[in-house]
Amino acid sequence: MSQKRIRNKQLLTKVTNPYEASLLIKHGMTVATSGFTPSGYPKAVPQALARRVKDTGEQMKLFLITGASVGDELDGTWAKEGIIDRRLPYQTQNDCRDGINCGSIKYTDMHLSHVSQYISYGFLKKIDIALVEAAAITEEGHLIPSTSVGITPTIIDKAEKIIIEINTSQPLELEGIHDIYLPENPPNRKPIPIINAWDRIGTPYIPVDKEKIAAIVITDIKDNVRPLAKVNDVSQKMAKNLINFLEQEIKDGRIPKNLLPLQSGVGSVANAVLAGLVESSFENIQLYTEVIQDSVFDLIDAGKVKIASSTSITPSKEGLERFYNNISKYREKIILRPQEISNNPEVIRRLGVIALNTAIEVDIYGNVNSTNIMGSRMMNGIGGSGDFTRNSYISVFATQSCAKGGNISTIVPMVSHNDHSEHDVQIIVTEQGVADLRGLCPKERARAIIDKCANPDYKDGLYDYLERSLSKKKGHIPILLDEALSWHERFEKTGNMKVDAGKNSQKGNS
């Protein structure tokens, strides 16, 4: 096995066990890892470290930098043992999220395209350890990544020491799927030469300075991917609304006939929206995106995909099996790039990517909250939604019109946290319909969003807010400062956003 996976003989001497490798990690260090949405992250050494800390009770606080979210074996075991002092840029793990929300983990929520830049510009602390999963090491000592690329090329370049986890559950057929290109820092940066989503511009491996490799561990722990919710009625309606919108845009000559490359965010709604394209009339679909979920395999099986460019493969457990079992077929259609490239404003704007992301809530003026529930509780992070939204050809946000069994309206007078401003958001899709905000003034945007997207249970309340704020004639954006966040206040007090819920907590209606 080892000879196929570790082809450089000199490096065989670096092979050790996870415990020994974990001893390289010391209190106070900055550890950067591979992994992007629980795919291709290190698993054995993080678990060994957590066990060690649990057993010895030693002090261990680390700054953990990843590409995006990683699995239980890293975020989970470390958060439970109190190992994570500081964390960026994105996460989806329960214990890690709890730590962030109770304040024990200092979290910086960042655009994913900025992470490698922050590291290579020197904006973050020096990286002591790069801890990365690989499918193999080449004869030259270079790295073949596994199911994600993320920030791995940058941290391999910048870290003091490198620990590699060779993961034998990751098929060797992954070799050749990656395209590694890292831009230089300004003032020496050149144009990124991607003209089409299918262009390969780099190497199929990550160059490594062999001298920095401190340990190699062999493991077979599979990516602990997350389940995807079944496509349900609501998500099907959203997908249908979106596809109708795109078809109309093509009819009206605003999008080229063969579409443009699509980006689709992470999660069940995004997956369902893409799944809706299987039944659509679109052919030769291009994806220029950051994650590949199950629906992309459906699209490939339906013969509808020209290319899927991404930085990670993040299907469900069943989807991952399906990928492994048909890897020779799927790999022909997939390119995995560093997240600095998959999420790069330059390429996204050049290709004219159609950005499809999901919102926690949207306000009537078109601002979007993607991150903090009730303005405070971190869900996952902004991820790549900002990278794509701001630079896209058309930016779309999808959300179910209500949540918590109807007790939360996802359309609100004012977002409680703002990740995407009115200047960046063009199309809102709910199961109710589609609001096209392009070229509208705030008052028009409000009417479009309430009319087309709000849940019927909340329309009256939203119109009431809008009309009363308009009657104040105060300025360009109608706002009632004392009521703008009152829907969230009401939910916090009564568990229900509806205007007639908890009457005595309502303000300003007199």
Add this chain to the structure above:
Amino acid sequence: MSQKRIRNKQLLTKVTNPYEASLLIKHGMTVATSGFTPSGYPKAVPQALARRVKDTGEQMKLFLITGASVGDELDGTWAKEGIIDRRLPYQTQNDCRDGINCGSIKYTDMHLSHVSQYISYGFLKKIDIALVEAAAITEEGHLIPSTSVGITPTIIDKAEKIIIEINTSQPLELEGIHDIYLPENPPNRKPIPIINAWDRIGTPYIPVDKEKIAAIVITDIKDNVRPLAKVNDVSQKMAKNLINFLEQEIKDGRIPKNLLPLQSGVGSVANAVLAGLVESSFENIQLYTEVIQDSVFDLIDAGKVKIASSTSITPSKEGLERFYNNISKYREKIILRPQEISNNPEVIRRLGVIALNTAIEVDIYGNVNSTNIMGSRMMNGIGGSGDFTRNSYISVFATQSCAKGGNISTIVPMVSHNDHSEHDVQIIVTEQGVADLRGLCPKERARAIIDKCANPDYKDGLYDYLERSLSKKKGHIPILLDEALSWHERFEKTGNMKVDAGKNSQKGNS
């Protein structure tokens, strides 16, 4: 005169007077004009149209699209006569602003780099008339723009008819200063080949389809530029704080020794900050920016400028005289590009532009309001601040720590309108100091901003809000939903944000 200014003889037959040209503009039309921050906008025809409407009382409602702000002769006379039905993307004129804030003008506040795209993607209505100022027309019928480029190349390409104002107050020596390059629409877009701020990649003229030229008017009305406030103590302190920060960044190896191209927003504070560089140790300064104000001439005179790339020259009245009188010297250092290029994410990120913009208010978590006072009253618009901020090497926002004689704190618990999110804002500069937010969590950001940037009169109030919101232990971002906007409410009620102002309007302190 005409032969130097209108070198294509055939086009001499199109010369007419402003009134006749104005007859081409009809009720309900979409009119797009040249002009970017009151420079290079049409003046004679707009005035003639306003006079005509005033005299005849005829119905005249137009959709007005410009590059950015334009002068009184256009926004002012048209707003006064109620001619502007709809307006985008940016303005600074009092009557126009009043119309927007009272709701009689439907205003869409857009990123300036998006305007040409919206037009060429077909997202806005068909442009009936392109009304553009030029310094001259070449023998081939091509246009030599004047003191700005803005969206002129795009609207010349897309409009049904073209009206040209040859402005003889604009020196012929402007010829050669412009660099006209327009990207194709996706999927045919190529890399923009600017590698250095001084690269010229296009033509010195705007190609024109002569058949579309419907009228040519000759005028000598000067750009009605805006005065710049004298550099005062407060702005000098801000400039000093910023320069100290940049020098320290260079010492710490985070910015290259010879800096990186600078962008500086429009207005007196931005002008003062750049003026501060005259006394700095920096040499060979590059600007990759959207406006050139007086301070750039100071820097050129001091021998400190390698190149100033922009889309407009927007000095004060005295600055404009100074430019005209020394044009052969200044033009060697200046390139004027279309705003789709000057503000392009691709180029900004590649060059590593250091973005310096001004804020109306900043909240303790690092969100910035650039547009709407008290969340409602439109000031000017977001302009290019988002284009530069999001894609910059380092994004800096400067603001005086208080306004209205101390009655407004520009550092607030929550911004009343959000143009630049916590994910985009890295450095806050006030006359009090500099807060470096890179890599910090929300709680740390809050302490940095209050400590370093807030006005002493407001520090206790901000800390009080922060500590009480932290004590709720609700989540990642400490927030008191019922108090977050209470400072703005208090100002609206009492004219003062201070916590002890209008005690009975304060909530949630019990």
